[in-house]
Amino acid sequence: VSSTAGEAPRRGYPKGRATRQAIVDSGTAMFARSGYHAASLRDIAAHAGLTTAGVLHHFASKEELFAEVLARRDERVREAAGEAEGDGLLEQLRRVVAFDRNERQLAALVAVASAEATDPEHPAHAAFAERSRDDQRTIRAALDDARRTGLVRADLDLDTAARLIAAVVEGLRMQWLLDPATDMTAAFDEFVRGYLRGPGRGAI
């Protein structure tokens, strides 16, 4: 009755939706800490304040909950990155790095999950491989723009550059996860200064 025009028709009661969200949060924390296999539904349930059966009232299986956790994280990263237009690639990637810094658990979760998904027989293998390609495509598109506005030196191979940027971000994230004192932003900026920009372009 009091619903606004553009609002999506939600399932269940408010309390149910809140619990569902609490389960996703709890799942994120537990999966991030222990990986998919070692995190148990009992732990996740207890951490969210209910029983395993309660969790499975909201999610059909552990795997379904896991998929939801990952989807939610991707969504939030995309929101955090914002639009490429006007801002440029560099600012976008900086925001992603900043997002990681504020969401250590999520970053750890993705690191473990994508490493596990490295196995060609892992159920999420294709999805993670596609995700990796997608990241590189997005970066490549942003590089096209950057070259047009002269922010990137002219003799750069953009496909390889996109691949290297994705690799640096992922590698720095691992270093930071192992040692929180690591300054990801500083290192990334230095990479941009030294690699993407031509000589003589000066400070950022």
Place this chain on the structure above:
Amino acid sequence: VSSTAGEAPRRGYPKGRATRQAIVDSGTAMFARSGYHAASLRDIAAHAGLTTAGVLHHFASKEELFAEVLARRDERVREAAGEAEGDGLLEQLRRVVAFDRNERQLAALVAVASAEATDPEHPAHAAFAERSRDDQRTIRAALDDARRTGLVRADLDLDTAARLIAAVVEGLRMQWLLDPATDMTAAFDEFVRGYLRGPGRGAI
């Protein structure tokens, strides 16, 4: 009796040593495929042609076997890298990349293990953090040499450069694990050309 002078005094019988090696190989394969938690001693034993009790005759516990698998890998990488002297950093890192390419399972194992070890409460957390710092120190030392012989541009911050090199290698490895068609060497060479060397230095 027929032992040579420098030979280390080995434990057990030849057959036992061969079985032990077979268990390490099998463990490497299984841990790489599924990670530490999801790989079972039963699988590892079956793949090596014995029972779980047989495996535990050679290793006191699953964790001890896992530690041996990781130690063996590090050892082999160090062998593959060879000496820095004369060859230079670039050739050393190229050999590490090539080693990964020939040992996909080992690379996957390390990726999963180090992602899991990201958790500060993981038993191997400190060891992996130290390993990461150690890699950067080694690279840093090689960069010092490289600057002296003029292979690296003068205005480079070597600590950050070492950090970035380690990040690129790790990031490219993940991309390659997700998509075996990835040409790690080409991307790494391009990184070296564009970042480490100064402008106008030409081909490698």
Place this chain on the structure above:
DNA sequence: TGTACATCAGTGAACGCGCGTTCACTGATGTAC
């Protein structure tokens, strides 16, 4: 406002299963004399 009814939220107990580890053991392999 009150009542009947459908759906939702969540519980508690139980299930079958695979896990790492233990134990007592059998046979093979090497060593000493």
Place this chain on the structure above:
DNA sequence: TGTACATCAGTGAACGCGCGTTCACTGATGTAC
């Protein structure tokens, strides 16, 4: 070369445990009239 003995290599059965999932259920929340 033969014999006695110690150690090693490996088996087969059993253990207690925590796992994901199921089931029948109770009470709360919303909806229709």
